[in-house]
Amino acid sequence: MNTNSTKNLPYYMALFIIELGDDLDNFEEMSLKMNELVSQQSGYLGGEDMETTDGRIISICYWENLDSIKDWRGNLEHQIAIKLGKEKWFKSYQIQISKVEYILGI
Amino acid sequence: MNTNSTKNLPYYMALFIIELGDDLDNFEEMSLKMNELVSQQSGYLGGEDMETTDGRIISICYWENLDSIKDWRGNLEHQIAIKLGKEKWFKSYQIQISKVEYILGI
Numbered sequence: 001m002n003t004n005s006t007k008n009l010p011y012y013m014a015l016f017i018i019e020l021g022d023d024l025d026n027f028e029e030m031s032l033k034m035n036e037l038v039s040q041q042s043g044y045l046g047g048e049d050m051e052t053t054d055g056r057i058i059s060i061c062y063w064e065n066l067d068s069i070k071d072w073r074g075n076l077e078h079q080i081a082i083k084l085g086k087e088k089w090f091k092s093y094q095i096q097i098s099k100v101e102y103i104l105g106i
Numbered sequence: 107m108n109t110n111s112t113k114n115l116p117y118y119m120a121l122f123i124i125e126l127g128d129d130l131d132n133f134e135e136m137s138l139k140m141n142e143l144v145s146q147q148s149g150y151l152g153g154e155d156m157e158t159t160d161g162r163i164i165s166i167c168y169w170e171n172l173d174s175i176k177d178w179r180g181n182l183e184h185q186i187a188i189k190l191g192k193e194k195w196f197k198s199y200q201i202q203i204s205k206v207e208y209i210l211g212i
Contacts, residue, residue, distance in 0.1 A: 013204055015121065050158040058156065058164060066207075094211035098119055098204035101172075105200035 007045050007062055013098050016059040021091040030081050043068025113151050113168055119204050122165040127197040136187050149174025
């Protein structure tokens with residue numbers, strides 16, 4: 001789902017900025033698995049993964065409300081992925097959870 | 107200023123996702139000028155520009171509150187830059203204004 005899709009305001013956004021480490025063994029498989037799993041979550045409105053030219057991963061997920069995000073954070077397979085990320089794949093990461101109040105664009 | 111800088115919650119985020127067109131004449135100069143101007147705005151808490159591997163620009167600006175964002179949107183030089191962007195440089199753009207309620211990270 002594209003970031004330009006129509007979503008009713010307000011909605012929630014989880015913005016990940018991930019700096020990857022050197023050992024990326026199984027990272028891509030896990031990312032694909034998480035993208036598949038998250039798409040089945042109630043309240044999930046879509047999202048997008050981007051890579052920056054300096055090698056970071058920007059991942060944006062849109063949600064109907066905070067409860068949907070909490071449910072997803074409670075998902076056991078997701079928790080394992082986050083744990084592996086922190087221990088193995090991520091040199092640093094930051095997640096900002098925000099409530100989107102306005103959209104402008106063309 | 108880096109996205110990892112300490113900011114007191116809640117704060118506001120303006121997330122731009124810009125798909126550039128082919129004519130980028132003067133775009134970089136204007137970007138630099140806007141970065142300099144915005145850094146002088148009251149309520150501005152920093153930001154970061156990133157380029158994605160598929161050629162989009164992701165620009166994140168952090169703000170103390172909505173009023174600071176409104177003031178910046180009212181800035182005449184900024185309005186001219188946005189107008190030029192829409193008419194000339196941007197194939198598409200989206201700005202999402204959101205209130206950051208939680209941060210997680212390492």
